[in-house]
Amino acid sequence: TVLKSTVNRDRLSELYERERATFVLTHPRSAALAEQAATHMPGGVPMSWMVKWPGDFPIFIDTAKGAHFTDVDGIDYVDFCLGDTGAMAGHSPAATIAAVTAQLAKGITTMLPTADAITVSAELAERFGLPLWQFTLTATDANRHAIRYARLLTGRRKIVVHNFCYHGSVDEAFATLDADGRTVDRRSNIGPGVPTSETTIVVEFNDLAAMEAALATGEVAAVLLEPALTNIGIVLPAPGYHQAVRELTRRYGVVLINDETHTICAGPGGLTRAAGLEPDMLVIGKSIGGGIACGTFGMTDEMAGRIERMVPLEDIDVGGIGGTLAGNGLSMAAMAATLTEVLTEAAFVKMIPLADRWADGVQAGIDAVGAPWHVTRLGCRAEYGFSPEEPVNGSEAAASDDFELQQLLHLYALNRGILLTPFHNMALMCPDTTEADVDAHTQMFADLCQELFAG
Numbered sequence: 053t054v055l056k057s058t059v060n061r062d063r064l065s066e067l068y069e070r071e072r073a074t075f076v077l078t079h080p081r082s083a084a085l086a087e088q089a090a091t092h093m094p095g096g097v098p099m100s101w102m103v104k105w106p107g108d109f110p111i112f113i114d115t116a117k118g119a120h121f122t123d124v125d126g127i128d129y130v131d132f133c134l135g136d137t138g139a140m141a142g143h144s145p146a147a148t149i150a151a152v153t154a155q156l157a158k159g160i161t162t163m164l165p166t167a168d169a170i171t172v173s174a175e176l177a178e179r180f181g182l183p184l185w186q187f188t189l190t191a192t193d194a195n196r197h198a199i200r201y202a203r204l205l206t207g208r209r210k211i212v213v214h215n216f217c218y219h220g221s222v223d224e225a226f227a228t229l230d231a232d233g234r235t236v237d238r239r240s241n242i243g244p245g246v247p248t249s250e251t252t253i254v255v256e257f258n259d260l261a262a263m264e265a266a267l268a269t270g271e272v273a274a275v276l277l278e279p280a281l282t283n284i285g286i287v288l289p290a291p292g293y294h295q296a297v298r299e300l301t302r303r304y305g306v307v308l309i310n311d312e313t314h315t316i317c318a319g320p321g322g323l324t325r326a327a328g329l330e331p332d333m334l335v336i337g338k339s340i341g342g343g344i345a346c347g348t349f350g351m352t353d354e355m356a357g358r359i360e361r362m363v364p365l366e367d368i369d370v371g372g373i374g375g376t377l378a379g380n381g382l383s384m385a386a387m388a389a390t391l392t393e394v395l396t397e398a399a400f401v402k403m404i405p406l407a408d409r410w411a412d413g414v415q416a417g418i419d420a421v422g423a424p425w426h427v428t429r430l431g432c433r434a435e436y437g438f439s440p441e442e443p444v445n446g447s448e449a450a451a452s453d454d455f456e457l458q459q460l461l462h463l464y465a466l467n468r469g470i471l472l473t474p475f476h477n478m479a480l481m482c483p484d485t486t487e488a489d490v491d492a493h494t495q496m497f498a499d500l501c502q503e504l505f506a507g
């Protein structure tokens with residue numbers, strides 16, 4: 053890629069080794085805990101991705117509040133990762149704490165509805181324009197359920213997804229395109245039950261011809277998409293792309309599912325509302341519970357009516373949809389408070405300019421050294437990538453990836469009290485993020501650019 057020939061690799065590894073040594077030196081308590089943790093957890097972590105943080109071990113968290121957290125070594129960080137959107141409402145927002153605390157004393161899970169469910173479903177209907185909602189505990193499950201219903205309703209098997217998408221640990225989505233444009237298992241797909249070519253057709257983002265060819269097979273139940281890709285860097289839709297996908301999905305009788313789990317950064321109704329999109333189903337999780345496990349999917353009246361007629365009451369608990377703790381009182385209380393009091397219209401009015409300030413800072417750092425990089429904006433989220441132009445699809449975005457450089461960037465940031473979203477170079481603003489937090493990143497980024505390119 054452009055970058056690999058531009059960044060001096062010796063300089064990169066020299067800086068990385070320096071930063072690694074600093075990291076080890078300044079995090080003795082995390083190091084000790086990481087050693088203990090390895091006794092009963094593979095990699096010393098409760099969830100396998102956590103080994104991918106930069107540095108020789110993950111930092112252990114002591115407390116997190118608003119846009120900051122403190123690790124067990126007493127170091128304060130600005131958090132632009134925010135639990136990869138799970139804490140987009142800020143860590144432990146007061147309104148969510150109050151609602152959840154009250155609910156904790158009143159029963160956590162009963163497998164019966166609470167009145168909060170009415171507040172939440174009404175709020176979601178208002179924001180996203182779909183009238184009827186069901187609840188899960190993760191966005192992954194919401195996607196799985198949406199896919200099952202789409203198959204039930206269409207009597208077809210395959211799902212169309214975008215190349216280099218991510219929708220949670222959803223089997224159908226771990227597919228990519230090979231060099232010949234065929235759908236194959238994504239690299240390192242762990243233990244697929246069947247080859248993904250049997251369940252999935254992958255198309256490039258912004259490629260309408262490929263989308264039409266996929267739908268014309270007559271095998272497609274649903275298109276599952278993020279309105280903008282956010283999991284391979286940010287890739288924005290070309291003008292008219294979504295309108296054309298909507299037209300095609302209608303023409304071929306295919307269910308259109310918008311996954312707004314990350315693109316909620318575009319505004320209170322996500323990119324769906326911001327861009328006036330009209331999906332048949334909509335999925336969201338992570339952020340709307342303020343950090344408490346939650347997920348949900350919405351659908352049209354017509355779909356809900358058909359589903360009701362197709363699934364016999366006697367079998368409703370064994371058809372593959374639902375979860376024992378889904379829709380529990382705690383999760384609903386968290387969503388009710390977070391949606392109505394924290395991730396409000398007013399919060400976005402504050403957060404979006406902060407992301408612009410962050411992106412302006414990154415652009416200034418890039419310009420100062422002439423780095424062949426770009427920065428992409430999406431509401432209160434922004435991301436830099438290692439190519440001169442913004443990518444138009446997942447392949448382009450993946451091709452500009454540079455794992456070693458990313459590791460350096462993230463570790464350099466961490467050593468200066470800044471946490472970026474792992475796996476890419478993304479920053480998310482929460483209602484508590486300040487201009488000073490953003491400017492700390494701007495300074496750090498400018499310093500690294502100088503060290504990398506001018507040093």
Ligand code: PMP
Binds near residue numbers: 195220311
């Ligand atoms: N959809 C999208 C767009 C996501 O980015 C993610 C997680 N990164 C998910 C779904 C799945 O969320 P979870 O892991 O919380 O189920």
